[in-house]
Amino acid sequence: MNRPYTFINVAMTADGKIDTFERKGSAISSKRDKSRVDELRAAADGILVGGRTLLDETPKLTVKSEALREDRVRRGLSPNPVKVGVVTSVANADIPLESDFIKAGPARVVIFTTNQTSKDKLAELTASGVEVFVHDAPRVDLNSMMQTLKKIGVDHLMVEGGGTMNFELMRLGLVDELMLFVAPMIFGGANAPTPADGTGLLRDAAVEMKLMDVEKWEDGGVLLRYKFFSS
Numbered sequence: 001m002n003r004p005y006t007f008i009n010v011a012m013t014a015d016g017k018i019d020t021f022e023r024k025g026s027a028i029s030s031k032r033d034k035s036r037v038d039e040l041r042a043a044a045d046g047i048l049v050g051g052r053t054l055l056d057e058t059p060k061l062t063v064k065s066e067a068l069r070e071d072r073v074r075r076g077l078s079p080n081p082v083k084v085g086v087v088t089s090v091a092n093a094d095i096p097l098e099s100d101f102i103k104a105g106p107a108r109v110v111i112f113t114t115n116q117t118s119k120d121k122l123a124e125l126t127a128s129g130v131e132v133f134v135h136d137a138p139r140v141d142l143n144s145m146m147q148t149l150k151k152i153g154v155d156h157l158m159v160e161g162g163g164t165m166n167f168e169l170m171r172l173g174l175v176d177e178l179m180l181f182v183a184p185m186i187f188g189g190a191n192a193p194t195p196a197d198g199t200g201l202l203r204d205a206a207v208e209m210k211l212m213d214v215e216k217w218e219d220g221g222v223l224l225r226y227k228f229f230s231s
């Protein structure tokens with residue numbers, strides 16, 4: 001494959017929402033699920049988030065457990081996977097150099113953007129150690145991005161949302177696996193984000209998957225694991 005093996009991990013409510021209508025990054029995972037996610041991060045070469053998640057929440061995207069970080073180092077890896085952000089246009093005030101996305105680590109930080117990001121901002125990011133890839137297109141070309149990630153050593157990529165980014169990657173057939181933690185709670189809200197938003201597909205174009213595994217947890221959560229036919 002000329003792209004990384006790619007899996008999406010999502011925490012959603014029983015009514016299929018990945019955040020409330022406020023879109024402030026509400027906690028959905030249980031304690032056990034947070035540990036599982038940390039293990040997934042520790043096993044990945046890179047962790048990718050879409051522009052809204054990155055700009056609104058500036059997530060750390062690091063491995064929380066010291067033991068897991070040490071284990072990575074023992075395996076000859078950096079303590080944390082490569083952090084990957086996909087942003088159409090980074091405004092001058094966006095992703096401050098002191099933000100968790102850039103500073104929390106140590107970790108290699110990569111941003112894919114377009115020529116809508118100003119040259120000043122590109123220079124600022126590069127000067128602070130961020131590897132920036134600029135696409136001459138209205139939006140980041142996700143096929144080309146995947147090839148670049150593979151070339152820079154990301155063989156195993158974890159995608160952590162949000163709904164727009166997940167949908168585009170799935171629509172393009174760039175995802176191998178989907179892991180869904182379903183929490184026993186309801187957010188409601190017609191405008192609350194879901195695991196796959198974007199423009200949506202007609203029935204005939206639905207992305208098909210195969211259910212591989214179902215786990216029922218004592219904390220009330222359910223873990224679902226799917227493989228994509230298209231990958």
Ligand SMILES: NC(=O)c1ccc[n+]([C@@H]2O[C@H](COP(=O)([O-])OP(=O)(O)OC[C@H]3O[C@@H](n4cnc5c(N)ncnc54)[C@H](OP(=O)(O)O)[C@@H]3O)[C@@H](O)[C@H]2O)c1
Pocket residue numbers: 009010011012018019020023024025026028049050051052053054086087088089139140141142160161162163164165166168193197
């Ligand atoms: N529960 C969970 O597991 C979880 C995980 C992560 C996030 N979330 C939630 O998800 C919500 C954010 O999701 P979101 O859908 O608004 O945003 P998103 O998926 O995080 O980011 C999408 C943005 O990425 C940019 N982008 C650049 N190139 C793109 C391309 N080729 N295809 C698609 N997007 C591209 C776009 O910016 P432009 O529109 O400027 O082009 C787009 O708006 C938040 O509420 C967050 O808390 C939940």
